[in-house]
Amino acid sequence: xxxxxxxxxxxxxxxxxxxxxxxxxxxxxxxxxxxxxxxxxxxxxxxxxxxxxxxxxxxxxxxxxxxxxxxxxxxxxxxxxxxxxxxxxxxxxxxxxxxxxxxxxxxxxxxxxxxxxxxxxxxxxxxxxxxxxxxxxxxxxxxxxxxxxxxxxxxxxxxxxxxxxxxxxxxxxxxxxxxxxxxxxxxxxxxxxxxxxxxxxxxxxxxxxxxxxxxxxxxxxxxxxxxxxxxxxxxxxxxxxxxxxxxxxxxxxxxxxxxxxxxxxxxxxxxxxxxxxxxxxxxxxxxxxxxxxxxxxxxxxxxxxxxxxxxxxxxxxxxxxxxxxxxxxxxxxxx
Numbered sequence: 305x306x307x308x309x310x311x312x313x314x315x316x317x318x319x320x321x322x323x324x325x326x327x328x329x330x331x332x333x334x335x336x337x338x339x340x341x342x343x344x345x346x347x348x349x350x351x352x353x354x355x356x357x358x359x360x361x362x363x364x365x366x367x368x369x370x371x372x373x374x375x376x377x378x379x380x381x382x383x384x385x386x387x388x389x390x391x392x393x394x395x396x397x398x399x400x401x402x403x404x405x406x407x408x409x410x411x412x413x414x415x416x417x418x419x420x421x422x423x424x425x426x427x428x429x430x431x432x433x434x435x436x437x438x439x440x441x442x443x444x445x446x447x448x449x450x451x452x453x454x455x456x457x458x459x460x461x462x463x464x465x466x467x468x469x470x471x472x473x474x475x476x477x478x479x480x481x482x483x484x485x486x487x488x489x490x491x492x493x494x495x496x497x498x499x500x501x502x503x504x505x506x507x508x509x510x511x512x513x514x515x516x517x518x519x520x521x522x523x524x525x526x527x528x529x530x531x532x533x534x535x536x537x538x539x540x541x542x543x544x545x546x547x548x549x550x551x552x553x554x555x556x557x558x559x560x561x562x563x564x565x566x567x568x569x570x571x572x573x574x575x576x577x578x579x580x581x582x583x584x585x586x587x588x589x590x591x592x593x594x595x596x597x598x599x600x601x602x603x604x605x606x607x608x609x610x611x612x613x614x615x616x617x618x619x620x621x622x623x624x625x626x627x628x629x630x631x632x633x634x635x636x637x638x639x
Contacts, residue, residue, distance in 0.1 A: 314498050318505040319597035324533035324588025327354035328575075329509060332543055334360050336372040337557075338564050343376060348576035350443055350498040351575065353382050355538060357436060357462070360551040361389030367430060374431040380589030385462055386427050388420040388442060389547035409438040410465040417442060421449070427490040428455055434593070438464040440481055444601075447482025451603045460484035460595065465511065465518055470496070472503035476599070477507040483636040484595040485538060490514040490521045497533040507595045508521055512574050518542070524574050527582035535586075536595075541571035 319325055330346070332341045333356045346353050362370070370386070377384040390411065411417045422441045423431060424435050433456065437443045443463065449455045465487035469475040478486050487509035488500070500508070510530060514521045523530065524545060531537050543563055578584040 316501040320536040322592045329355040329538045329540040346619035355383040357385040361387045362427045369428045383593040387436040388423040411439045437605045438466045467485040480601045507536045511542045
């Protein structure tokens, strides 16, 4: 039985600035030992890795650990992304433990916001150039610090799956607040990805396999279509049926190391599937990390502000309804 023909209008017109349509990410690398296991397994299985991310937070790592991780990733041209903390789920506030989830994983109060900024300053001073955020206010604050030159101009900000936007308007707002990539929930449909791509060209992160606390979805057979609809896209290789690890410590070592190896294996399985389907082309060159031109809200009240080298800001066209914005708001490098 023949499959339905692809609709060209569904395809994303956008790409990474290097011309690639997809990159790879291994999450939950919680320290140097876990990172070493991931790098060794990736070499053994010949898995290309563009980004490695950590979830427990900068404050859960020593300076020596961060320096070791940045060095190992730099040697291989891999982007290292560390989480800014603290966050709502570890706070003394009770609302995150209610059935509604309260304010979610956001930074609660000025002190938590200050802690996230301190993490960002410390991490970038040690050579980290990608930071994970789970709060819109933290994102805007860090973007302003980047514009002011307090944070390095080539620092990129990745919005966590813990607060991922689920509609085109919300996605575009995160882009304008300073996000350089945005992790959307893995339960979005293919049509949802197309809708987002008609409003924003900001790189998208998506768990091909999501942890249980994010739904446990396994979408390997959709990987080719996820790329076609969602490009520029980071294929993120999580692991279902595994325990939560945040905040990680030595008491969880054996399970974490085994899970790290399996995440790499899941990535290899996904890329093998893409190859069998003839859909493994279009990967960004290894060592690529910058997002290209993105839309930003104006930052006009800071001295000495200028464009970030992560990509120049793009002026918005007059749009009365973001949901009806043209799919070519930000041109593809191939346009």
